[in-house]
Amino acid sequence: MSSLLEVSGVSVSFDGFKAINNLTFQIGEAEMRAVIGPNGAGKTTFMDIVTGKTRPDEGRVLWGEKSQSLLSMSESQIAQAGVGRKFQRPTVFEDQTVAENLMLALKKKRGPLAVLGFRASRADQDKVVELAEEIGLSAALDRKSGELSHGQKQWLEIGMLLAQEPRLLLVDEPAAGMTPAEREHTTEILVEAAKTRAVVVVEHDMEFVRRLNCKVTVLHEGSVLAEGSIDHVTSDEAVIEVYLGR
Amino acid sequence: MTDTTFAPARQPIVKRYPVVLVFLGCLALFTLGVTILSEGFGIGVISTSFVKTLGKTLCLCLVALAMDLVWGYCGILSLGHMAFFGLGGYAIGMWLMYARTEIIVVQSLSAAPLPPTAQEISDGIATQIFGVVGASEFPPIWAVAHSLPLQLAAVVLVPGLLALVFGWLAFRSRVTGVYLSILTQAMTLALALYLFQNDSGLRGNNGLSGLQNLPGLGHVPQSTVSIWFFWASALALGIGFLLCTWVVSGKFGSVIRAIRDDESRVRFLGYPVEAYKLFVFTLTAVIAAIAGALYYPQAGIINPAEIAPIASIYLAVWVAIGGRGRLYGAVMGAAFVSLLSTYFTGGQAPDINLGFYTIQWVNWWTVLLGLSFVVVTLFAPKGLGGLFDLIAARTSPNRHGADLGPDVGALREKEAEK
Ligand SMILES: Nc1ncnc2c1ncn2[C@@H]1O[C@H](COP(=O)(O)OP(=O)(O)OP(=O)(O)O)[C@@H](O)[C@H]1O
Ligand SMILES: [Mg+2]
Numbered sequence: 001m002s003s004l005l006e007v008s009g010v011s012v013s014f015d016g017f018k019a020i021n022n023l024t025f026q027i028g029e030a031e032m033r034a035v036i037g038p039n040g041a042g043k044t045t046f047m048d049i050v051t052g053k054t055r056p057d058e059g060r061v062l063w064g065e066k067s068q069s070l071l072s073m074s075e076s077q078i079a080q081a082g083v084g085r086k087f088q089r090p091t092v093f094e095d096q097t098v099a100e101n102l103m104l105a106l107k108k109k110r111g112p113l114a115v116l117g118f119r120a121s122r123a124d125q126d127k128v129v130e131l132a133e134e135i136g137l138s139a140a141l142d143r144k145s146g147e148l149s150h151g152q153k154q155w156l157e158i159g160m161l162l163a164q165e166p167r168l169l170l171v172d173e174p175a176a177g178m179t180p181a182e183r184e185h186t187t188e189i190l191v192e193a194a195k196t197r198a199v200v201v202v203e204h205d206m207e208f209v210r211r212l213n214c215k216v217t218v219l220h221e222g223s224v225l226a227e228g229s230i231d232h233v234t235s236d237e238a239v240i241e242v243y244l245g246r
Numbered sequence: 247m248t249d250t251t252f253a254p255a256r257q258p259i260v261k262r263y264p265v266v267l268v269f270l271g272c273l274a275l276f277t278l279g280v281t282i283l284s285e286g287f288g289i290g291v292i293s294t295s296f297v298k299t300l301g302k303t304l305c306l307c308l309v310a311l312a313m314d315l316v317w318g319y320c321g322i323l324s325l326g327h328m329a330f331f332g333l334g335g336y337a338i339g340m341w342l343m344y345a346r347t348e349i350i351v352v353q354s355l356s357a358a359p360l361p362p363t364a365q366e367i368s369d370g371i372a373t374q375i376f377g378v379v380g381a382s383e384f385p386p387i388w389a390v391a392h393s394l395p396l397q398l399a400a401v402v403l404v405p406g407l408l409a410l411v412f413g414w415l416a417f418r419s420r421v422t423g424v425y426l427s428i429l430t431q432a433m434t435l436a437l438a439l440y441l442f443q444n445d446s447g448l449r450g451n452n453g454l455s456g457l458q459n460l461p462g463l464g465h466v467p468q469s470t471v472s473i474w475f476f477w478a479s480a481l482a483l484g485i486g487f488l489l490c491t492w493v494v495s496g497k498f499g500s501v502i503r504a505i506r507d508d509e510s511r512v513r514f515l516g517y518p519v520e521a522y523k524l525f526v527f528t529l530t531a532v533i534a535a536i537a538g539a540l541y542y543p544q545a546g547i548i549n550p551a552e553i554a555p556i557a558s559i560y561l562a563v564w565v566a567i568g569g570r571g572r573l574y575g576a577v578m579g580a581a582f583v584s585l586l587s588t589y590f591t592g593g594q595a596p597d598i599n600l601g602f603y604t605i606q607w608v609n610w611w612t613v614l615l616g617l618s619f620v621v622v623t624l625f626a627p628k629g630l631g632g633l634f635d636l637i638a639a640r641t642s643p644n645r646h647g648a649d650l651g652p653d654v655g656a657l658r659e660k661e662a663e664k
Pocket of ligand 1: 014019037038039040041042043044045046088
């Protein structure tokens, strides 16, 4: 399998503190990957680097079949290239309705002039309704997203992520604040998505990760500590020491 | 239920936004009323000078619309939009002054035995216009002052280009929030200081005057001219309102409100945020310039003091008092505050004698305005526009005291509508 994203030798430090230390990571076209690690391991910072929010001090981040460097691209260019991201803290546009949030995310031309002349077609509207159904928010389409519960906002953000139709989904702690049934549903959505695209899920909840049934990467102090199946990493001495044994 | 969400998007804008129809209706009625009551076209209850005041107020409403678009919707607290307003005024003022002086000079030279050469006429005009600053030649920026179409183009192009270049530099370096506001203040201050110089080419602190006299229409009384400008201002405000409503409705409006509340999140959706900001900043600068070009012929005079930083701060105050983030709120704020301001500072308001101290409104008005700004910001953040929510029984989402976005320009919870 050719790799979609290739991160190699990346380091970044904040005021002398090395948050990411010589990190190397690869993911293929249609692959699911779970990333686990203790608090402060650098999981979110890793996503920041891939999405262009944080510039690494050294290393390479290559994307797609042309091995394009993401480091010279702006956040919006990276997103347009096909990297979608769900944040750890749900961030939706609170002053706008669920429908507007989804419409914003829908994969369409992003330039100001194109957007100024944009008219939602029947197909676009159907797509929004379909997405809302999938994330259980059909009844809330006209509600301001600021009124939604924490869990519903998580859902909305997942919906927005799917609406973007990215080639790579970076999902930071999707199940936080969800009921067990909702977690189940999230798992289904992510597994379904991973059939056609690459998905990276950061999660603390081991049960959740186990259900994803995929390769796991363990981060610790900014670099990869172990990689393999969930059973492999959970039996790794070093992993047990820094993460599970606490 | 999906129909309620989307179907209206297919109807014309006035149907989707009844407020547009209400607004245009009110504006039309107001225009008709003033015309009927005016000296020029009606029964003469309203004096010509008051017609001019009302016409100027409409222009201020138009620039307030622009301010609301850039600040209330896009979250860019520009404290420099009155500079664009002033530049628009200067651009039209140059033609007005040139063309009228030309007529006077040609007239006075026609008495001479030999017909005057083009050079003599040009020199005559230059001496007339620049005598006050001790010059007698046209500065290069007056190159096209003889041409109305070209000066009209300058009304749009000069402020538009300034906004484009300034915005490009500022947004590209991701200057936001307070720093951007300070930068815009610096821009307007620099421009005012430059224009104050006698060799700026725009008559220094004398500014341009006599702008109320339309060249070639000296026989038309001011009572008539004032109504013409009043109509033009009302028309511009109506079109401006339609344009702004169109821009903020639909997906573009959705994107800029998202930028206001959480700019970085918008970037991760793939939108080039800087391009949007630049677009809105430049568009609103052009609207402001057109408003200025209609305002100063009614005011009769423009000088660099009009571009002073405080003018742009007042503009923000009007929009805040009217209620940012809704277009009719900005119009209400500008109309209400500027008319009140005319009343209090014009010496019409009776002084209040407290026995030990006499409150003279000319001085105390600014204090009152400042206080009401503070009160509105603290206790009624939706401003005057919020009064309509009482009728419409709107409620706000409960955010438990948190703002609607992490950015400095984000709506506060108290400002949000349901
Ligand atoms: N912008 C920043 N400035 C300074 N330090 C930062 C910055 N971003 C992250 N850090 C630090 O880098 C380290 C890694 O943070 P990161 O958010 O990536 O951890 P994480 O693995 O996502 O943790 P959690 O499980 O708590 O979300 C932390 O020690 C954090 O304090
Ligand atoms: Mg994190």
